Amino acid sequence: MNCVKQQLEVIGMQLDSNIFPCIKDGGIVVPSTQCNTPHFMLGEIDKHEQQRQRRPSTESWQGNSGGQGATSRSRPASNTTQIICSDIKQKYLSEMEAVKVAYPRTQVWTEDNGIWLLTNSALLEGSNLSATLLVCLPNDLTKLPKAWAFWNGLIWIGERHTNFPDGSICAFEPGDETWLMGQSLIKLLDLYTLWACRHYYLKEFGRWPGYQVAHNAYERFSEFKDDEFCGCNNFDKKYKDCCKPKDSVAKHLEGVSNFSWVIGLGKRTPPVRVLDFMYLGKPLPKIMSLY
Template sequence: MEVLLSSDARTELQRIGGGLDARQPVRVKDRGIVILDPQPTLTTVQEKNHEQRQSARGPAAQSRQRSTRRQGSSDRSRTPRAQSRVVGLAGNYARQLEIVQGAYPGATLLPDEHGVWLLARSQVLAGLAREAIFLIALPYTPAVEPRGWAFWEGYGQVEWIGPRHTNFTDGSVCAYHPTLDNAWSPGGDLRTLLDLYSVWALRHLHLAVFDRWPGRQHAMPDAAGRSDPYYRLLQFKEAELCSCGSHRRYGECCRPHDLKLPFRLIQQEFERRNGGCNILDRAAPAEITASISSGGRNTPPPILEVHDFLRAHIAAKAGKNGGKPVK
């Protein structure tokens, strides 16, 4: 899908990309519009300093999205994460819907046997002639993270957003690291989750327009837990920031080292660790794409059919329960 941007919107997108490269905090306004934070709060400055301390410990401790903040009415309270343990995730998410709709008009929750689907639209960038659509599976199991997909809709077309920074092999959004970033956890503020997705979509927009992913990024780990060189060679562009934590461009940082490695060998190692999947073997499930393309006429598929971690969790619990079905 061709990206049509006004001169002002293109300039703003480039400015935000430069800010992300410089680790400048961003804010997400209502309707999912991402802007550079004009006046970083004390909290964001503190967290930026925290990220710098974490960077000194190594890339595994870094956070990609922690400086993302919401800009909106001051009377909007966030839902405590601990609340889910008291009243359950179902009630937690249902009570948030009205507040979520204030930030993302038209957002809705679609019930499912094993959780709920969150469907929302984001404008992403002021002046953008298309929108991002997010369809996010929220299991009612606190131990299982959400699984969501993103699409561009505009000019009478619907297009999956990927494959950069999506999960293998279902092409779901990878907007934050569930353990390293501490950005969101089940039972958290749904607006914050949508904000993270909006910033991720803006990065994809920047990639489409300027051929470069802005800001820091993670790479899939190799067998030793370090950034996988095969993944970087195929996914990272030379002008993008390296994943090692140096805050240098990949082309002048780890790429020369990665190029010296036996390419076929590191490819085989990567595919062996990922069940034989090639690095480009990522796409949204057909049922998800059909649901979005139908404009809401087709309901989303059962969450259990498209959320492999939820299936594995339920199977593991059933095994501990003597094979009895467990929801």
């Protein structure tokens, strides 16, 4: 096993033990034992993560800063009134100098309705596989950021733990307050980086590392591996020892109809205009057209 894969294996083992890695400049993920001056240790500064350690496994909670269940992150259209805040756009712009230190390859575009970022996460030192992140930050405080990730800028990273139907990154549960509108953009990019690193582990070892959330039986049954943590409230149990037996029973797959409705009877995939920008160099889509 080469050094890159060994380091990835250690990160996965730590995530399985609910020990979060560090993110260094350039979007390099390292095991917690190798931390010097990271941006922060993911999970350790989150008060909800600390509270979750004290909660009984039967209590209903909404996850942690690891990859979360896709259906719980879907954002169907609503009649919510837009709350436009020019201050948040200026706040994000004021962070760009620091963002470009933490993620040196960051490019920035502004428009009336928000900001676009394109950046790169190296993921692991010595690896030839990196994640290119395309992030939109709307001015509307009722709309969360959206982001898409691509291996080396070429191949979309999905479908596990992406939102329906647009394939955007699902790196945390909004209700868990892991990241809130107006908080650090570096922290947001670090969460996306950790999500991509989990996908790297999935690619190499065939399973999702660490705790995860999925509220729908069909989603768990169709995507989760036996040795992954279950996505229900018993978050610390393996799927095969928890929900898989009941998920596999036909009556528990009645969620298929609801699941199909949520995803619009289609596969998760990035919007055509996002792919046109990434692959063909066409103009970025208008931010509000993606909501």
